[in-house]
Amino acid sequence: MHCFSLTMDQNIAHLVLNQPGALNTMHPTFWRELDEVLTRLHKEAPARALVISSTGKHFSAGMALETFGGAIQADDQTPEGRAALFDLLSDMQATFTKLETLRMPVIAAIQGGCIGGAVDMVSACCIRYATADTFFCIQEINIGMVADVGTLQRLPKLIPLALVKELAYTGRRMGAAKALACGLVNEVFDTPEAMVEGALQCAREIAAKPPVAIWGTKQALHYARDHSVDDALKQMGWLQGAVWSNKQVLEAVTALKSKRAGVFAPLQALQNFRELP
Numbered sequence: 001m002h003c004f005s006l007t008m009d010q011n012i013a014h015l016v017l018n019q020p021g022a023l024n025t026m027h028p029t030f031w032r033e034l035d036e037v038l039t040r041l042h043k044e045a046p047a048r049a050l051v052i053s054s055t056g057k058h059f060s061a062g063m064a065l066e067t068f069g070g071a072i073q074a075d076d077q078t079p080e081g082r083a084a085l086f087d088l089l090s091d092m093q094a095t096f097t098k099l100e101t102l103r104m105p106v107i108a109a110i111q112g113g114c115i116g117g118a119v120d121m122v123s124a125c126c127i128r129y130a131t132a133d134t135f136f137c138i139q140e141i142n143i144g145m146v147a148d149v150g151t152l153q154r155l156p157k158l159i160p161l162a163l164v165k166e167l168a169y170t171g172r173r174m175g176a177a178k179a180l181a182c183g184l185v186n187e188v189f190d191t192p193e194a195m196v197e198g199a200l201q202c203a204r205e206i207a208a209k210p211p212v213a214i215w216g217t218k219q220a221l222h223y224a225r226d227h228s229v230d231d232a233l234k235q236m237g238w239l240q241g242a243v244w245s246n247k248q249v250l251e252a253v254t255a256l257k258s259k260r261a262g263v264f265a266p267l268q269a270l271q272n273f274r275e276l277p
Helices: 030-042 065-069 079-101 117-123 139-143 151-157 161-170 178-184 192-207 211-226 229-243 246-258
Strands: 004-009 012-017 049-053 106-110 113-115 128-131 135-137 173-175 188-189
Touching: 004 030, 012 192, 030 079, 049 135, 049 229, 065 128, 079 117, 106 192, 113 117, 113 246, 128 178, 128 192, 139 161, 151 161, 173 178, 178 188, 188 192
Parallel strands: 012 049, 049 106, 106 128, 113 135, 128 188
Antiparallel strands: 004 012, 135 173
């Protein structure tokens, strides 16, 4: 991959943004490669948790501005051209949504600037860690547009709405201390190295649990976020009925009592009907 490196170790996938010279900006190749790796991780389930970290001074400066003058040139002169923007945005939104629907938790390790599209990206992750110099900025308003790839939809589910409005209307930067105080990040570390190790340690703890129970937990949490309590409880009943395993629960309890690691079946690779013989 050109924009990322991907490693696998102890049932943990580690995806690293690796274009620090370009501030890890997001351009069509970035989107294409991210979509491809998330699709593969979801389908094949080679890992039980995904850590996303970055390189250089900043996590990501968001959308590459030159993209708007090259690859993306919206036709704002006709209703047909403006309407076509819907499909372009839907395609971009779908990539970050894959972080949310991935069959494993996603942990973002964020250093320095997390700007514009990067906020869209980390908002779709399950857990966020940061360094003391991290800041978040809804940059889109500063360049004359509305944030459109998930920030305005997901951030109000994570932090108070009034704070989202302040950040979205002003384009101000929010530092790590305030992000920790409002619950956007789970923990702040002194160095990127300590932060990545903290993220990997969390991933190791997740990877020690039954993968199907983790998958079910992630689904239940996201469903409950977007539905009423009554609807979510009904969904929980069907979900538990689908993933329940007496053998798995017995193994987890036995391992806990014996102070040993549990042994659990991995998730199955998904089949695509179109790929069947």
